Amino acid sequence: AGDAASSHSQPTLPAVPPVQAVRPPPAAVGGGSHSQPSFPPRAPVRAVPPPAKLASTATPGALLAAFLAKADPSAHLRFPLAVSPCSHPAVSCSADGQITRLVLESSGLNGTFAPATLSRLVELRVLSLKSNALHGPIPDLSPLENLKALFLAGNRFSGPFPASVASLRRLRSIDLAGNRLSGALPPGIEVAFPHLTFLRLDANHFNGSLPAWNQSSLKLLNVSYNNFSGPVPVTPVMAQMGAAAFAGNPELCGEVLRRECRGSHLLFFHGPGNNGSAAPPVQSAAATGDGPQRDDISLPDSSTPRSRKLRRRAAIAVAATAGAFVAVLLLCAMIAMKRGKKRRRPSSAAYPSPKKSAAMSEVSRDNTDLGYVECVPDEETAAMMMPEEKARRLERSGCLTFCAGEGASYSLEQLMRASAEVLGRGSVGTTYKAVLDGRLVVIVKRLDAAKIGAAALEAEAFEQNMDAVGRLRHPNLVSLRAFFQAKEERLLVYDYQPNGSLYSLIHGSRSSRAKPLHWTSCLKIAEDIGQGLAYIHQASRLVHGNIKSSNVLLGSDFEACLTDNCLAFLLESSEVKDDAAYRAPENMKSNRRLTPKSDIYAFGILLLELISGKPPLQHSVLVATNLQTYVQSARDDEGVDVERLSMIVDIASACVRSSPESRPTAWQVLKMIQEVKEADTAGDNDSDLTSNS
Numbered sequence: 149a150g151d152a153a154s155s156h157s158q159p160t161l162p163a164v165p166p167v168q169a170v171r172p173p174p175a176a177v178g179g180g181s182h183s184q185p186s187f188p189p190r191a192p193v194r195a196v197p198p199p200a201k202l203a204s205t206a207t208p209g210a211l212l213a214a215f216l217a218k219a220d221p222s223a224h225l226r227f228p229l230a231v232s233p234c235s236h237p238a239v240s241c242s243a244d245g246q247i248t249r250l251v252l253e254s255s256g257l258n259g260t261f262a263p264a265t266l267s268r269l270v271e272l273r274v275l276s277l278k279s280n281a282l283h284g285p286i287p288d289l290s291p292l293e294n295l296k297a298l299f300l301a302g303n304r305f306s307g308p309f310p311a312s313v314a315s316l317r318r319l320r321s322i323d324l325a326g327n328r329l330s331g332a333l334p335p336g337i338e339v340a341f342p343h344l345t346f347l348r349l350d351a352n353h354f355n356g357s358l359p360a361w362n363q364s365s366l367k368l369l370n371v372s373y374n375n376f377s378g379p380v381p382v383t384p385v386m387a388q389m390g391a392a393a394f395a396g397n398p399e400l401c402g403e404v405l406r407r408e409c410r411g412s413h414l415l416f417f418h419g420p421g422n423n424g425s426a427a428p429p430v431q432s433a434a435a436t437g438d439g440p441q442r443d444d445i446s447l448p449d450s451s452t453p454r455s456r457k458l459r460r461r462a463a464i465a466v467a468a469t470a471g472a473f474v475a476v477l478l479l480c481a482m483i484a485m486k487r488g489k490k491r492r493r494p495s496s497a498a499y500p501s502p503k504k505s506a507a508m509s510e511v512s513r514d515n516t517d518l519g520y521v522e523c524v525p526d527e528e529t530a531a532m533m534m535p536e537e538k539a540r541r542l543e544r545s546g547c548l549t550f551c552a553g554e555g556a557s558y559s560l561e562q563l564m565r566a567s568a569e570v571l572g573r574g575s576v577g578t579t580y581k582a583v584l585d586g587r588l589v590v591i592v593k594r595l596d597a598a599k600i601g602a603a604a605l606e607a608e609a610f611e612q613n614m615d616a617v618g619r620l621r622h623p624n625l626v627s628l629r630a631f632f633q634a635k636e637e638r639l640l641v642y643d644y645q646p647n648g649s650l651y652s653l654i655h656g657s658r659s660s661r662a663k664p665l666h667w668t669s670c671l672k673i674a675e676d677i678g679q680g681l682a683y684i685h686q687a688s689r690l691v692h693g694n695i696k697s698s699n700v701l702l703g704s705d706f707e708a709c710l711t712d713n714c715l716a717f718l719l720e721s722s723e724v725k726d727d728a729a730y731r732a733p734e735n736m737k738s739n740r741r742l743t744p745k746s747d748i749y750a751f752g753i754l755l756l757e758l759i760s761g762k763p764p765l766q767h768s769v770l771v772a773t774n775l776q777t778y779v780q781s782a783r784d785d786e787g788v789d790v791e792r793l794s795m796i797v798d799i800a801s802a803c804v805r806s807s808p809e810s811r812p813t814a815w816q817v818l819k820m821i822q823e824v825k826e827a828d829t830a831g832d833n834d835s836d837l838t839s840n841s
């Protein structure tokens with residue numbers, strides 16, 4: 149139990165049940181069985197000797213009582229100390245009755261942490277006193293040599309980083325966030341914990357320089373909102389954490405923060421050899437053969453010093469991205485998930501108990517009407533655990549939202565370990581393929597603020613838009629599963645579509661003289677896209693805004709699915725750059741005022757591309773082209789029924805009319821395509837179905 153609970157992810161800590169008025173049995177003082185079923189309502193809850201008088205052979209129960217006497221002076225936590233503490237769910241014990249785990253989170257402890265009390269529970273593996281109001285210094289904990297997880301976050305502890313903690317070499321998880329600890333970190337702390345996986349020191353008053361942590365085991369580090377100064381050491385591990393891990397320290401500088409240090413050069417990590425750890429595995433799509441092989445996603449050639457430098461920067465940037473992603477997720481792990489859109493915390497606890505989190509996830513899994521599960525916005529939590537001026541500095545921050553009807557289908561730990569691979573860079577950001585625990589594959593789109601208007605990234609607007617997009621569920625749409633919103637991060641998580649894009653299918657591996665796709669495949673794909681588009685327009689009254697062959701992906705059954713759905717709002721204030729061929733004439737100059745009729749125009753262009761196998765036609769070329777001849781000449785070796793082919797060309801022609809008002813609706817387009825398809829299926833010309841196979 150100790151090992152499991154010592155992992156860095158909060159939910160592994162056992163739940164603390166609601167505090168009940170539990171009273172000891174009349175004759176159970178000093179003993180008691182582990183399976184004591186109930187306690188008669190009599191006798192005082194605690195009769196505790198002061199710590200100074202504790203015998204060196206004091207029992208675990210007596211030590212715990214001594215701790216509670218100071219930590220809970222009003223004795224509102226009615227802990228059944230007269231019997232063995234092992235019977236309490238907050239406590240785990242070894243076979244010989246030694247306490248190995250003590251979790252007293254959000255328990256209203258508002259006194260001090262008395263020395264020589266819990267620190268004498270030498271078999272402790274896990275100690276969590278999170279989200280109380282304990283004050284004063286953290287006492288000497290050096291006897292706790294077996295301790296693996298120490299969670300003291302969200303209290304009011306003051307004084308320096310406890311030197312005794314630095315002597316606990318078995319520690320893997322340390323969370324001291326949200327206290328009033330101050331001063332410099334003890335020298336050598338970067339090598340004090342060989343197995344460290346999780347270290348949170350954020351929202352304290354620490355100062356001095358940052359140590360160069362570089363344990364390959366370290367998955368989360370957060371020192372934000374302190375007063376650290378000087379360069380952030382660019383070890384591979386620290387570079388992975390991303391800028392958010394160091395934010396809120398005005399005097400910090402260096403490459404990781406993209407802030408030049410006064411009087412010195414920016415720091416760069418100069419490759420393996422500096423303790424040897426490597427950045428997370430990131431490959432270009434071209435390297436793996438997965439996704440379109442486009443020039444713009446490859447890193448610079450490494451043959452020149454400049455390109456090596458660029459490559460290094462790119463690697464650090466990608467590593468930082470992955471780190472930021474992980475940091476955002478872990479930040480969310482510290483925060484309770486709440487049902488629905490409720491925003492205010494009902495309790496004053498800075499952190500939820502693991503039990504609450506687990507219960508929330510259960511609810512969200514079971515309740516598909518829920519819409520989505522939302523984290524408590526970070527600043528609210530921060531406001532409860534941080535001094536006011538820090539709370540003011542902390543704007544809206546990390547929040548994970550699962551979309552319509554989704555429970556958390558992957559754990560934070562899985563996400564933390566996910567490896568990321570760049571698939572490409574599109575109009576709104578960079579797309580990654582992330583593999584969780586080597587099994588679950590998701591697509592993560594990291595939005596690029598430089599490509600997107602600031603207005604679209606405004607937190608409320610972004611959330612509203614993504615909420616609407618996240619509700620779209622249709623077999624021909626790639627589902628948005630979750631989105632993340634942090635101060636400087638916007639991440640979208642989609643289902644992974646394993647069979648590439650329609651762009652690759654039509655143009656990718658084919659030579660310029662290759663034939664277009666099989667006629668029946670064309671009809672099926674056209675119908676699929678039409679279904680997805682009609683759903684968007686009709687069911688949600690949204691606009692797709694970016695219909696093109698690279699935004700049609702093929703699912704596991706080769707069904708065509710529209711992706712990047714309804715992200716037009718992200719591009720409203722950006723310049724029109726790419727894919728002009730799909731742009732309706734009325735939208736040529738501006739991304740504003742995209743309408744369903746803009747989508748219909750793009751669909752018409754896509755339809756022509758699909759059935760001709762040729763690149764999309766620019767509007768100027770289109771108006772001067774006889775589309776019937778254009779398409780028929782592309783398919784003249786197929787023996788496709790000319791009448792049906794001409795019907796599809798007619799549908800496309802209607803879609804690309806110059807006047808938006810004269811274009812059909814998505815439902816009309818779909819219906820017309822289905823009529824052609826039905827005629828084809830029931831048709832008299834079976835040879836159509838075997839041509840071009």
Ligand SMILES: Nc1ncnc2c1ncn2[C@@H]1O[C@H](COP(=O)(O)OP(=O)(O)OP(=O)(O)O)[C@@H](O)[C@H]1O
Pocket residue numbers: 439440571572573574575576577578579591626642643644645646648649694698699701711712
């Ligand atoms: N859900 C997904 N499943 C599998 N591959 C995907 C998924 N989403 C995107 N991709 C792949 O990632 C590549 C990059 O996608 P991205 O959306 O960033 O660029 P794009 O589609 O070329 O441009 P734009 O952003 O303008 O739509 C795509 O070419 C596609 O092959």
